[in-house]
Amino acid sequence: MSETAETPLGQEVTRELPPRIVIPPIKGEMVHLRPATVDDLPRMDELDAYYGASRITGKDAQAERAVVHTWVRRSVAWSHGQTPDESGVGDPESRRTIAWAVLTDADHDEDGQTDAASTANVIGMIFLIDIDGWSRSARIQIVLGRDYRGRGYSRDLMPRVMTYGFAPEPVGLGMHRIWVAVPEQNTRSRSVYRSLGFEPSGTSRDALWDAENNKYQDLIVMDTLVDEYDPIRSLDAFGMHLIEDNPGVQEALSAREHSIAIQKNTVSTQTGVRVDDAAPTDAENNRDDADNARETTSADTADTSTTVEETRHNTAVAPDASSEEESNWPYGQGERKTSKEAWWRTLGRGRKRSVEE
Incomplete structure (x- = not known):
């Protein structure tokens, strides 16, 4: 059973x-x-x-x-x-x-x-x-x-x-949660995982042996949840195009459109004014933004075997650094929410949770 x-x-x-x-x-x-x-x-x-x-x-x-x-x-x-x-x-x-x-x-x-x-x-x-x-x-x-x-x-x-x-x-x-475990010294991985939406959730002290420096190092656990992870934005952060026939992409697009509809309805209810075109919703706009991102970042920087180059996190397309004009998301990237205030949850798709740190 x-x-x-x-x-x-x-x-x-x-x-x-x-x-x-x-x-x-x-x-x-x-x-x-x-x-x-x-x-x-x-x-x-x-x-x-x-x-x-x-x-x-x-x-x-x-x-x-x-x-x-x-x-x-x-x-x-x-x-x-x-x-x-x-x-x-x-x-x-x-x-x-x-x-x-x-x-x-x-x-x-x-x-x-x-x-x-x-x-x-x-x-x-x-x-x-x-x-x-x-x-x-x-x-x-x-x-x-x-x-x-x-x-x-x-x-x-x-x-x-x-x-x-x-x-x-x-x-x-x-899945409800996807997580990674990153050695303390692998700072490039930790930086880009944050760009993907991962947040540090714990530290295992002296869990690993650092052979290069002949000492122990901590193991950092990072994770993201289904109603925190933004699959389309994570591609855009690295200048990548959306491939619509990949598994799960249509569901992600549908969820995003639903969230934007909730935002429009909420604004309309609060102000009494109809809000049209609060944010683009089609995949073509996502591809256009990805093309813009390609022009502002190097196409050849990447990580070692676990992640991509740390410099991606600090460029104009990284979620914490991009200007609002370059973003087609419900929230401008310059005002990126913390993981507990992720855009899906804030717009109503996720469960109700406390946003207190």
Whole structure:
């Protein structure tokens, strides 16, 4: 019998993950994703994908390699409908994993050859791990080959994967929370995660060993919730275009239009004056804004294997810095709300919560 929980409206919602999942492909502008396979694992070694792991994720290279192998096998097992016991890798808490291979068909270095031809176009992997059906929570992590870091691939992928993760079932996973764990010294990751809407939620003191500096370091946990995360704005923050046929995008657009309609209705009710065109709502305007963002930022700055270049957070397109003229959002980016006052919640889509810090 399925475990269920009641919503505030008394509706029962299952807290069990489906026994089998169809992992969708996801399109990006620079790269695209397909479900990862066991055959992709040797390519990660060829890519030297675990180089610098202690600095990026806090694990040593051997541990990073071991968990990537486990995550891929768990993902394949779930897509085949196998239980954790049947998968051969186990999972005592039945927290599932989804693994995508990151592929590029491009010749970005203009040498006349596809960048990753030697590894069947695979340049890394991105994961949703620790997917907890009961708590509707998942962790995101990306691992790129050593020679494919710093090219901007991560900024193209993370918002699109998170959009799928937050999208309601059956289109997406229906997650309530997505989180990351970042070593204290990885300041670039923390900066860009804030641009994506993540907020620091806790610190595990001296949780990691900093091999480069021969000392312990803290592990910073950051997260964002479904009614805080703004999937369209997070793409715009990095100058990326919306791809409307990706999983979860139509639901995000619908939610945004609903929120803007609530804002218009609220203003009209309070002032007695009809408010028309309070904010653009079509995807074309989002693409126009993304084009503007491209002109004001470098297209080639990016993170290491976990995130994108910190300078993105400080440019004109970052949510905390952009002028209101460049924003087509209900709130100007210069007056960005804190996570507890996110635009979806403030406009009425989210649950009622205290906004006190």
